[in-house]
Amino acid sequence: MVNKLKKWTNSKSLKSKLWIYFVLFTAIIMTILWLLQIVFLNTYYKSMKTKEIKKIGSALVSEYGKDNFEDIIYSTSFKRGIIIQILNERGELVLPSIGFGEPGPPRVNPMDTSIFIKKLLESEDGEILYTVDNTKLRAPTVIYGAILSAENGEKLYLYINGLLDPIDSTTSVLKNQLIIVTIMSSILAVGLSFIIASKVSKPITQITDAASALAKGDYDVTFEGGDYTEINQLAETLNYATNELSKTEELRRDFIANVSHDLKTPLTLIKSYAEMIRDISGNIPEKRNSHVKVIIDESDRLTELVNDILNLSKLQSGIDQIECNTFDLGKTTESILKKFKILTERYGYTFNFNCDDNTLVIGDEKKIEQTIYNLVSNSVYYTGEDKFVTINIKNLGEYVQFEVEDTGKGIPKEEINLVWDRYYKSGKTHKRAAMGTGLGLSIVKGILMAHNVNFGIDSTVGEGSKFWFQLRTK
Structure with missing residues (x-):
C-alpha cells in the first residue's frame, strides 16, 4: 500500500503524469467551453x-x-x-x-x-x-x-x-448547464484517468521489475506484454534479448572452461616432462630428446591457442583492420595446400583441387590465407574414413567462390548456424582437439564478416559438408 502511494505521489512516475495530463486536458476543454458559451x-x-x-x-x-x-x-x-x-x-x-386591412409598417x-x-x-x-x-x-x-x-x-x-x-436569459441557462457538465466531466476525468494510467503503467512496471531481475543475472525471467501493441513489441524484443544474453552467457562460461582445459593440458604435460628430464632422462639422450619433443609440441600448441584467442578478440573488437588488395585466389590456395602435403605422405589424405581460370579477387590476402587454412583443417578433421577432401574454386563472374568439401557425417540442419560458435565441435563434453584449437571456424566467420561477403555451409547428414565463401572480382 505504501509503495503504491509513493508511485502515485511521485510527480515523475508514469501513473502520475498520465493522471495529471488527463485532468489538465479536461480542465482546458472545460475552460474553452466556458469562454465560448459564456464570455464570447x-x-x-x-x-x-x-x-x-x-x-x-x-x-x-x-x-x-x-x-x-x-x-x-x-x-x-x-x-x-x-x-x-x-x-x-x-x-x-x-x-x-x-393594403386594405393590413397593419401599417x-x-x-x-x-x-x-x-x-x-x-x-x-x-x-x-x-x-x-x-x-x-x-x-x-x-x-x-x-x-x-x-x-x-x-x-x-x-x-x-x-x-x-x-x-x-441573450442574458440564454446565457444564464447555459451557465447552469455548464456547471453540471463541468462537475460531471471532472469526476469522470479523474476516475477515467486513474483507470487508464493504471492500465498503461502496469505492464511497464512489470517490464521494469523483470529488467531489474535480468540485470542481476536471472536469465529465466519473462517479460510480459499488455493490451498495447507497442508494449507487446517491447516485451517480445526484451524476451529475445534475454534469450540471446542467456546463450552468450552460456557460451562465455563454456569458452572459459574449454580454454582453461586446453591451457591446463599442455602446461601439465610441459611440467611433467620437464620433471622427467630432470629426474630420469637427463643423462639418457634418446629419452631426453623424446621428452623435449613433447615439451616443444605442447609449447607450439599453447602458442597456437593463444594466437587464435588474440586473433578472435581482435576481429570481434574491430581492432584488426581489413587491408584489401588484388590477388589470385587459386594460386594462394595452391600454396596453402602444400602445407598439408605431409598429411598425404604420412596419413594417406587425398586433396582434390579444382580451379577455374582467372581467379583474381579483392580482399585481405593474409586473412583469406588464414580462412582457407582453417577451413581445410576443419575438413581434414571431419572427413570420412576415405580421408578425401575436395577444394573447388569457381569463377562466377562478379564473384569467385571457394569451396571445401569433406565426406564426414554431416551436420543436422538445426545445428548448422551453431557451427561457427567457439568450441562447437566439442559440445558440452569438451575433449582435447586432435588438431587445431577449436576456434578456427569462429575466426573464419569474423574474417568473412569483416570482408562483408557471402559465406555459408551446405551439409547433408551421412554424406558430408561443404563450406564456401565468395570474394568480389572488382
Missing part, C-alpha cells in the same frame, strides 16, 4: 446577426426590380423578424405599400431616417451597416442600407432594421 457568446451572437442582416440586404439588392419584389420583402421580413423598407430621397416609405423616426440617408450617401460603395441603441426597446439594433435606382431616375434606399435580442 454575446460577441459571437452580435457578429453572426450582423452578418445575417448584411447577407439578407445583399440578396434583396440583387432581387430588386422583379415583379414580386414586394412579396419577397414581406416574406423575408416575416421569416427573419426584421423591418425591411424602401425609402425615397425624402425619407418617405415607398415599399411595402399598405412601424414608424421610423425622421431624425434617424435623415441620419441613415446621410450616411448612405457618404458611403463609397453605396452600402452601409452599423449598430445603434434603440431607446424605446432598450436594446441595440443593426441598420443596413443600400442605394437602389428607380425607373424614373430617382434614388431609392433599402432600409433594414434588425433587433439584437438580449
